[in-house]
Amino acid sequence: MTYILGISAFYHDSAAALIQDGKIISAAQEERFTRKKHDSGFPTNAINFVLNFSNVKLNEIDHIVFYEKPFLKFERLLETYVAFAPKGFQSFSRAMPLWLKEKLFQKKFIFDHLKNIDKVFKDETKLLFSEHHLSHAASAFYPSPFEEAIILTADGVGEWATTTVAIGKKNNVEIKKELHFPHSLGLLYSAFTYYTGFKVNSGEYKLMGLAPYGKPLYVDKILKNLIDLKDDGTFMLDQKYFNYSTGLTMTNKNFDALFGKKPRKPETEKITQFHMDIAASIQNVTEKIMLLLVKSLKKEYEIPNLCLAGGVALNCVANGKILQEKIFENIWVQPAAGDAGGSLGAALAYWHIDLNKEREEINKDNMRGSYLGNEFKENEIIETFDEIGAVYEKLNQDEIIEKTVNALSKGKAVGWFQGRMEFGPRALGNRSILGDPRSNTMQKNLNLKVKYRESFRPFAPSILREDLNDWFEMKTDSPYMLFVSYLKKDKTLKLNEDQKKLFGIDLLNVKKSEIPAVTHVDYSARVQTVSKDTNPLYYKLISKFKEKTNCPVLVNTSFNIRGEPIVHTPKDAFKCFMGTELDVLVVGNCYLAKTDQDLNLKSDYTNNFELD
Amino acid sequence: MSFLKEFVKFLMERKKFWLLPILIFLLIFGALFVVTQGTAVAPFIYTIF
Numbered sequence A: 001m002t003y004i005l006g007i008s009a010f011y012h013d014s015a016a017a018l019i020q021d022g023k024i025i026s027a028a029q030e031e032r033f034t035r036k037k038h039d040s041g042f043p044t045n046a047i048n049f050v051l052n053f054s055n056v057k058l059n060e061i062d063h064i065v066f067y068e069k070p071f072l073k074f075e076r077l078l079e080t081y082v083a084f085a086p087k088g089f090q091s092f093s094r095a096m097p098l099w100l101k102e103k104l105f106q107k108k109f110i111f112d113h114l115k116n117i118d119k120v121f122k123d124e125t126k127l128l129f130s131e132h133h134l135s136h137a138a139s140a141f142y143p144s145p146f147e148e149a150i151i152l153t154a155d156g157v158g159e160w161a162t163t164t165v166a167i168g169k170k171n172n173v174e175i176k177k178e179l180h181f182p183h184s185l186g187l188l189y190s191a192f193t194y195y196t197g198f199k200v201n202s203g204e205y206k207l208m209g210l211a212p213y214g215k216p217l218y219v220d221k222i223l224k225n226l227i228d229l230k231d232d233g234t235f236m237l238d239q240k241y242f243n244y245s246t247g248l249t250m251t252n253k254n255f256d257a258l259f260g261k262k263p264r265k266p267e268t269e270k271i272t273q274f275h276m277d278i279a280a281s282i283q284n285v286t287e288k289i290m291l292l293l294v295k296s297l298k299k300e301y302e303i304p305n306l307c308l309a310g311g312v313a314l315n316c317v318a319n320g321k322i323l324q325e326k327i328f329e330n331i332w333v334q335p336a337a338g339d340a341g342g343s344l345g346a347a348l349a350y351w352h353i354d355l356n357k358e359r360e361e362i363n364k365d366n367m368r369g370s371y372l373g374n375e376f377k378e379n380e381i382i383e384t385f386d387e388i389g390a391v392y393e394k395l396n397q398d399e400i401i402e403k404t405v406n407a408l409s410k411g412k413a414v415g416w417f418q419g420r421m422e423f424g425p426r427a428l429g430n431r432s433i434l435g436d437p438r439s440n441t442m443q444k445n446l447n448l449k450v451k452y453r454e455s456f457r458p459f460a461p462s463i464l465r466e467d468l469n470d471w472f473e474m475k476t477d478s479p480y481m482l483f484v485s486y487l488k489k490d491k492t493l494k495l496n497e498d499q500k501k502l503f504g505i506d507l508l509n510v511k512k513s514e515i516p517a518v519t520h521v522d523y524s525a526r527v528q529t530v531s532k533d534t535n536p537l538y539y540k541l542i543s544k545f546k547e548k549t550n551c552p553v554l555v556n557t558s559f560n561i562r563g564e565p566i567v568h569t570p571k572d573a574f575k576c577f578m579g580t581e582l583d584v585l586v587v588g589n590c591y592l593a594k595t596d597q598d599l600n601l602k603s604d605y606t607n608n609f610e611l612d
Numbered sequence B: 001m002s003f004l005k006e007f008v009k010f011l012m013e014r015k016k017f018w019l020l021p022i023l024i025f026l027l028i029f030g031a032l033f034v035v036t037q038g039t040a041v042a043p044f045i046y047t048i049f
Helices: A044-054 A070-084 A089-101 A103-117 A132-141 A185-195 A204-213 A219-226 A253-259 A273-301 A316-324 A339-354 A378-388 A397-409 A442-450 A465-471 A504-509 A536-549 A570-579 B002-014 B019-036 B042-048
Strands: A003-008 A015-020 A023-029 A063-066 A127-129 A148-154 A161-169 A172-180 A227-229 A235-237 A305-309 A330-333 A414-417 A431-435 A460-464 A483-486 A524-530 A553-558 A584-587 A590-593
Touching: A003 A044, A003 A339, A015 A044, A015 A339, A023 A044, A023 A339, A044 A103, A063 A103, A063 A339, A070 A089, A070 A103, A070 B002, A070 B019, A089 A103, A089 B019, A103 A127, A103 B002, A132 A148, A132 A161, A132 A172, A132 A305, A132 A339, A148 A273, A161 A185, A161 A273, A172 A339, A185 A204, A185 A235, A185 A253, A185 A273, A204 A273, A204 A316, A204 A504, A219 A227, A219 A253, A219 A273, A227 A273, A273 A305, A273 A316, A273 A504, A316 A330, A316 A483, A316 A524, A378 A570, A378 A590, A397 A414, A397 A431, A397 A536, A397 A584, A397 A590, A414 A570, A431 A442, A442 A504, A442 A553, A460 A465, A460 A536, A465 A524, A524 A536, A536 A553, A570 A584
Parallel strands: A003 A063, A063 A127, A148 A305, A305 A330, A414 A584, A460 A524
Antiparallel strands: A003 A015, A015 A023, A148 A161, A161 A172, A227 A235, A414 A431, A431 A553, A460 A553, A483 A524, A584 A590
């Protein structure tokens, strides 16, 4: 039996993953344990979890693979500073001490941390390093149900590569070509995230959510000035407008002059139609680039399957456009497409490429629904609640489903905590807040009273797989909520003349469809298809909801508030439940109503987390 | 020691020897700053730059 531990850390979203003879066993992000969003520290807790889950000690692990190569990264940094010198001295003087003190000696640093986990662990030769984009590519290909696929990875930057094309065939992944720093689609998107006043590395979702409120008025400006885009989707960014290579911001004065405004100050400046138009424009450009890239790759390699990973692959609107264009027969996106998934990819790459091991179950999605995290036994849940002084009802599974469906159909917001935690940024029905999508006030209520986040942000629908074709244009599985599709025409509602005149944020309050809580202003939705195989309990819940309401859809949003990592333990869930206006909490077979709880257990929750 | 061995291997593989003088400079002066921090020599080191 061979165990391989994959680790990603030190940039953002640290994580650990464990595979056993090539089979994915467990994976988790460090943020869930430390309660610090996007935690970049060494993932001690996540490693302890994956080891405990399989009941192995670190010393018994055969190989430990870090997801990127620090020397190569250092080479890129040094070369970039030399290329731009004397510009960038400030950034250089900040970065170098850190690298010379710590980061350059990452092997020792990681080894020391590992020794802290298991004192007996001594064998330094077990510690290996994969390449950043190879880790992404491996994470996208090996768990996919394809024997052969084109793999496209795109993110901010790894060592040098920002966009990589690889071909996966049986147990091999071969990188064919790369785009290098500073020419990066991820960084281009992040530059606009920064410019519109959102936090880089976390606010990209918000920009994507804001885009449908705007008009893509600046597409030509972007294409003419910022980017030299070729017909095959490759591109170069004009560094005249950016500051990320050498500075401490993403964009510079030339960028501001081009668009006629300074970057939005998030604390004092409101989001205006200008920011929405900017969001729509960069989203449009991103989709253009992705479409050109995949079209040219399909033409070149003539392989019908596509795998995607890297932070850009979390742009589910762009993924949806690729799907809609029917360029490929099948598309599979790694649910932990960001750096967290690199831990899994690093382990898989070593098993299949370096150790030359065959893939055992091709033609099957081997990601296990991305339910790879921690789970809690009934006695642990009960112990926690008894200790806290929570008032709960212990029911059997049928009763819990019945009662939860009743609450949902009455418009209650429900915290739903079941089974193993999801790996990746999406809650897929195990650590979710659920609601009735038919309610006209649900989106606003969930955003403002439960999640404490911006009112413009959309929610996603979970739908029974067999009902997908009746409700959405999309025809394929989307178990990981990584494709945006459009609502079927017959499910939308006609707007009256006054409503038609509205634009931007004013559209938010207009009832647009039979399921307004999950219908974005452009009638799009980030769909999660739920099937019996991947999540039987969640499937049962939605089926029961359908039985009662004739609607096979639920609102599904992650179980957390703005700036908080998704809840990890029953205790986290209870804290979030009491700190927000959630009406009901269901953990395993325990049912908790807010009205039954001791109000002294309520705490000020919103200030516990730094806003993202 | 193993760090140096690995770094030399890395340079041989990447063939970017022009980075070597920059790195040596950074390492020497970096080490000097760290070692002399809080000592009587520190002010003299800082005046050089």
